[in-house]
Amino acid sequence: MSAMITLKNVSKWYGDFQVLTDCSTAVEKGEVVVVCGPSGSGKSTLIKTVNALEPFQKGEIIVDGMSVGDPKTDLPKLRARIGMVFQNFELFPHLSITENLTIAQERVLGRSKDEARQKGLHYLDRVGLKAHAAKFPGQLSGGQQQRVAIARALSMDPIAMLFDEPTSALDPEMVNEVLDVMVELAHEGMTMMCVTHEMGFARKVANRVIFMDKGAIVEDCAKEEFFGDIKARSERAQHFLSKILQH
Amino acid sequence: MMGFDFSQIGPALPGLMDGMVLTLKLLLLAVSGGVALGTVLALMRLSSNRLLSGGAKFYVNYFRSIPLLLVITWFYFVVPLIFKWISGEFVAVGAFTSCLVAFMMFEAAYYAEIVRAGVQSISKGQLNAAYALGMTYGQAMRLIILPQAFRKMMPLLLQQSIILFQDTSLVYAVGLMDFLNTARSKGDIVGQPNEFLILAGVVYFVISFGASTVVKRLQKRLAV
Ligand SMILES: Nc1ncnc2c1ncn2[C@@H]1O[C@H](COP(=O)(O)OP(=O)(O)OP(=O)(O)O)[C@@H](O)[C@H]1O
Ligand SMILES: [Mg+2]
Numbered sequence: 001m002s003a004m005i006t007l008k009n010v011s012k013w014y015g016d017f018q019v020l021t022d023c024s025t026a027v028e029k030g031e032v033v034v035v036c037g038p039s040g041s042g043k044s045t046l047i048k049t050v051n052a053l054e055p056f057q058k059g060e061i062i063v064d065g066m067s068v069g070d071p072k073t074d075l076p077k078l079r080a081r082i083g084m085v086f087q088n089f090e091l092f093p094h095l096s097i098t099e100n101l102t103i104a105q106e107r108v109l110g111r112s113k114d115e116a117r118q119k120g121l122h123y124l125d126r127v128g129l130k131a132h133a134a135k136f137p138g139q140l141s142g143g144q145q146q147r148v149a150i151a152r153a154l155s156m157d158p159i160a161m162l163f164d165e166p167t168s169a170l171d172p173e174m175v176n177e178v179l180d181v182m183v184e185l186a187h188e189g190m191t192m193m194c195v196t197h198e199m200g201f202a203r204k205v206a207n208r209v210i211f212m213d214k215g216a217i218v219e220d221c222a223k224e225e226f227f228g229d230i231k232a233r234s235e236r237a238q239h240f241l242s243k244i245l246q247h
Numbered sequence: 248m249m250g251f252d253f254s255q256i257g258p259a260l261p262g263l264m265d266g267m268v269l270t271l272k273l274l275l276l277a278v279s280g281g282v283a284l285g286t287v288l289a290l291m292r293l294s295s296n297r298l299l300s301g302g303a304k305f306y307v308n309y310f311r312s313i314p315l316l317l318v319i320t321w322f323y324f325v326v327p328l329i330f331k332w333i334s335g336e337f338v339a340v341g342a343f344t345s346c347l348v349a350f351m352m353f354e355a356a357y358y359a360e361i362v363r364a365g366v367q368s369i370s371k372g373q374l375n376a377a378y379a380l381g382m383t384y385g386q387a388m389r390l391i392i393l394p395q396a397f398r399k400m401m402p403l404l405l406q407q408s409i410i411l412f413q414d415t416s417l418v419y420a421v422g423l424m425d426f427l428n429t430a431r432s433k434g435d436i437v438g439q440p441n442e443f444l445i446l447a448g449v450v451y452f453v454i455s456f457g458a459s460t461v462v463k464r465l466q467k468r469l470a471v
Contacts (some may be wrong), residue, residue, distance in 0.1 A: 053375050080381025090376035094394050103390060104380035156380065 002065070002176045004160055004191045005050055010059035012045060012215075014117050019045050020056065021216045022198045027160070032192045034202040034223075037212035038240055045194040046212065047162050050193065051082045064159055080108050083153030083161040089145040091137035097124065101152050109156065116155070123151035127181050143174030150181055159193035167198060189217070197244050203227060211237045255437040256446060266429030267450075273347060273415050275427065278408045280351035285358025289389065289436050303359065310356035315349075322349035323421045342423045354411055361403045365396030402466040409458050413451060426450070452468055 003026035012020040019042050027033050035043050048054040051062060052068050061068040064127050066078050080216050091100050101120030104112045113118070127147035129140075137145055146166055153161060163182070167175045179201050186192060186205035196202070202209055202223065209218035209226040213236045219226065230238060256263075281444050291303035325470035326345040354389070369392050397404070416427040424432070427447050434443025 048375075051379060052379060066287055076378075076383050079379055082379075083378035084376075086372055086376060088370075088372055090372045092373065092376070092391055092395075094398060101458045104382060108381040151379070196384075234457065 002062070003027055004031075004064055005193065006060075006062040007046075007050070008060040008062075008224075010046070010061060012049065012054065012056040012058075018142075019215050020049070021214075023059070023212075023215075023217050025210060025217060025220050027193055028207075029191055031207045032186045032190075032194070032205050033208045033210060034206040035195045035210045036197055036199075036240070036244075037218075041212040042215040043212055044164050045215075047190050047193060047195050050202045051079045051084060052164055053079075054128060054147070059216050063222045066103060070093040071225050080104070081157060081159050083156060083158035083165045084152075085146070085153055085166045087150050089142070089169075091145055091149055093137050096133075097129070097137065097138075097140070097148055099131060100148060101136065101155050105155055120151070120155045124148065126154075127151045134239045136149065140235075141174060142170045143177045145190065146170065146174075146178045147181055150178070150185075154185075160193070161185065163194040163195070163196065164190065167196065184189070187202070193196050199227075199241075199245060211240065213237075213240075251442050251445075252439055253442050253446070255433075255439050256442065259433045259437070259443070261397070262433055263426065263429055263446075266424055266426040269424060270345070270412075270415050270426040273350065273418070274408070274412050276347055276414070277350035277354060278409060280347070281354035281403065282358050282362075283353060283413075284355035286362050286393065288355055288359035288364035289366060292359065293366060294368070307359050308355045315353055315414055315425060316420060317415055319346060319349045319468050322346070322352075326423045342418070342421045346418045346421060350411065350415070354407070354439055358404065359405050361400050361407060362393075362396065364401035364403075366392055367396050368399055386457050399469070402462050402469065405462045405465070407461070409455050412458075417452075 005027040007023055007025050007226070010020055010023040011018065015049055023046055025033070035047065037043050040184060045054050049056045050063065050068065051075075054067065059069075062080065066073055068075075068078065082218060091097075092103070095103060098117065098120060102113070102116035103185065105116035105119060106113060121133060124133060127150060129144055129151070129157075131236060132140060132148075137148070140148065150166075166182070167178050170178065176197070177214070179198060182192075182194070182201065183205050194201075194206075208221065209223055210217055211226075211234070218234050219237050230241060233241065236245045288303045288306060291299040292307070294300050294303075323342060323345045326348050327338070327340040330340050373391055373395070374387055377391040382390065415425055417430045418425050419431075422428075430443045430447040431440065434440040437443075
């Protein structure tokens with residue numbers, strides 16, 4: 001059986017600057033993979049190549065049998081099947097929470113107003129925010145906005161979810177409310193690729209941990225192995241872990 | 248002996264109203280068309296396609312570098328020829344239509360720059376979020392980016408439209424009876440040209456200044 005997401009020797013350049021170097025990995029259906037690494041190591045870039053928000057010049061990415069780099073691939077259709085959650089939430093500020101949840105369901109998936117609304121409110125309820133359906137994003141706290149963003153992505157019935165540092169723009173007291181939603185999602189069997197430095201989250205639900213440095217995947221191993229014998233990790237990973245595990 | 252005599256203004260009011268209706272009709276149509284064309288130009292300008300962005304850049308720079316009066320008189324002769332070229336036969340194009348086309352195309356250059364700044368002020372993350380939900384470029388622009396950009400740019404778009412309101416008076420050059428032209432010709436006929444021009448001045452001032460004040464308030468409200 002082939003994996004849900006497969007990356008084969010993906011490389012990307014910005015002009016002369018190589019951001020990604022020969023990145024290969026695979027995410028199986030139902031697997032939770034955490035991507036970590038120092039700032040500027042290319043984590044965001046890597047995760048954005050998966051749904052073609054960032055083009056890449058070399059290698060191959062296959063998502064559920066579709067080749068992302070193939071010019072013939074219908075990218076909007078591909079993206080509609082992959083949920084993505086951003087560091088800065090990126091709710092649409094001119095639309096109400098309900099409209100945020102329904103607009104793509106209606107316009108992209110062609111669902112009826114009623115169906116979209118029902119689905120959106122179902123997921124809004126799941127993230128514990130049903131009472132806020134009529135509000136606008138600006139009226140919610142960061143943690144609440146991020147939960148809405150997760151509900152928005154889930155409303156599209158994605159086959160996999162991508163997270164790019166979903167909690168790093170949040171005040172510390174709001175981190176857990178978002179992580180709780182993600183943990184629950186992981187337990188339900190959602191295929192997830194998460195860029196995050198929340199090692200507690202990784203310990204709890206990750207199947208595998210990927211460590212990136214300078215655009216390359218330096219470590220890609222099972223969670224138990226990654227957190228097991230720290231001394232067996234690469235020097236860069238040890239250095240990184242010692243820094244973020246301090247607090 | 249500099250006494251003013253406004254006695255003839257009363258009887259002339261219906262005619263002046265007709266003039267004002269023409270001015271406002273021209274303004275509204277020109278603003279709608281100008282903003283629509285300006286938006287297309289702005290998106291072309293922002294496109295990564297060199298041909299599109301170069302074409303839009305040339306258009307904007309060209310129309311911003313020539314006088315409006317020139318465009319109006321020039322289009323008065325050219326628009327009928329273009330219509331003929333498109334439809335194959337001669338169609339009588341009135342001064343109104345040729346003026347409308349001239350204003351739309353001229354103002355589009357100014358609106359394009361406003362819309363471009365508006366679109367650029369919306370973060371890339373919003374576009375990414377729209378794409379990530381499966382939207383096409385057209386959907387992302389129409390549903391997510393442009394509504395936010397227009398909200399931000401509304402004061403500037405309105406300010407530009409107030410300038411256009413004043414500039415519509417240039418249609419006298421091709422004999423269109425807008426408000427100012429009507430006031431002038433009526434004043435001449437009844438022998439009270441100064442009084443009619445004073446009235447026109449007051450009307451233009453009240454409308455422009457009033458609208459401008461409203462826009463400034465709107466701007467302040469949007470700023471907080
Ligand atoms: N548009 C761009 N043009 C040129 N260089 C870029 C561009 N976007 C990102 N980079 C560079 O690519 C590298 C990887 O960036 P990326 O955002 O993927 O890192 P990251 O691992 O997500 O970092 P962070 O933890 O800070 O989010 C960085 O050195 C960054 O400066
Ligand atoms: Mg990043």
